[in-house]
Amino acid sequence: MSISDTGVIRSEVKGVKIRLNPNLFQQLTNLPSNGVRYEGKLLDEWKEQYDSVTARQLVCRDDAVIQSRILAGQMKVQSRILHYVLTRVLIPRATNIGQASEEDIMLLWAFFNAIPINWGHLIRYKMKRALRENAKLPYPHLITIFMEHFEVPTDTDPISEVKLKSKIGCEVVASFGYVQNAEGEWVPKGNAPHPPLQEGQQEQGEEDQHGRSSTTLNNVINRIEELHTFVGTRFDAFETRFDALETRFGNMDIVINTRFDALQSHVGNIEQQLQHLQSASENNPQT
Incomplete structure (x- = not known):
């Protein structure tokens, strides 16, 4: 497989030659092809507008330390949702998905x-970077679409079923430590009980389990604004555990210092008694 500088994808699979130019890529994926051609670095047209500190303040909570690395748990709700979609769907990576890179x-x-992004160009750029030896090619759903278009035989290949819409479901959000309150809003666990699922929600869950997806990445992009009630990463739980551990060590330090002070006082009393005995012995020598 090769990807030219003009964005033309060429490959041959099971004897079938594949040539995919940007126009055909856009037709098959329905991804936006207008906008800036971003490739992971600061663009010239952004230099007068973009400031790293301001951008970090935009995505992080007010109490976050923005000078160091940015964890997902430090982000505002909308930023965390968008970051979740970015790192798992749009520009997926295998590691550090709970930490925000500068990109x-x-x-x-x-x-x-x-600011509109040319997602077709960015995804082709990510594919091209994954062409090194033994690297896993990202976007398996898109690759399946391409192979079906060029009628590559796949009857004997293993299949991984894609669930309906591949959406961020209740179970995923609940695993972050959130529950739904009576108004259906997701809040940190302990603030509100999880209401029972309504009949319509149960039917939706069954459809999710049995349905198959024809959703492309464009559907994910279009749904980003609808995901405001979803939140996410497990780093809040880790932060809570670290805080509890730090408090525990602090309490242990207080107990140790108290016991040491008591022991030091006891030793001081013994030394005084020994001095008193020595003085009495010198004043009354035995004959």
Whole structure:
């Protein structure tokens, strides 16, 4: 497989030659092809607008330390949702998905400033970077679409079923430590009980389990604004555990210092008694 500088994808699979130019790529994926051609670095047209500190303040909570690495748990709700979609769907990666890279922050900044991104170009760029030996090619759903278009035989290949819409469901959000309150809003666990699922929600869940997806990445992009009630990463739970551990060590330090002070006082009393005995012995020598 090869991808030219003009964005033409060429490959041969099971004897079937594949040639995919940007126009055909856009037709098959229905991904936006207008907008800036972002490739992970600060663009010249952004240099007068983009500031790393301002961008970090835009995506992070007010109490976050923005000078160091940005964890997903430090982000505002909308930023966390967008970052979740970015790292798992749009520009997927295998590691550090709970930490925002500078590339992630730039894309979040572009989202919030309504700057259009040429997603077709960015995804082809990510595919090209994955062409090194033994690397896993991302976007298996798109590759399946391409192979079906060029009628590559896949009857004997293993199949991984894609669930309906591949959406971020209740179980995923609940695993982050959130529950739904009576108004249907997701809140940190402990603030509100989880209401029972309504009949319509149960039917939706059954459809999700049995339905198959024809959703492309464009559907995910279009649904980003609808995901405001979803939140996410497990880093809040980790932060809580670290805080509890730090408090525990602090309490242990207080107990140790108290016991040491008591022991030191006891030793001081013994020394005084020994001095008193020595003085009495010198004043009354035995004959």
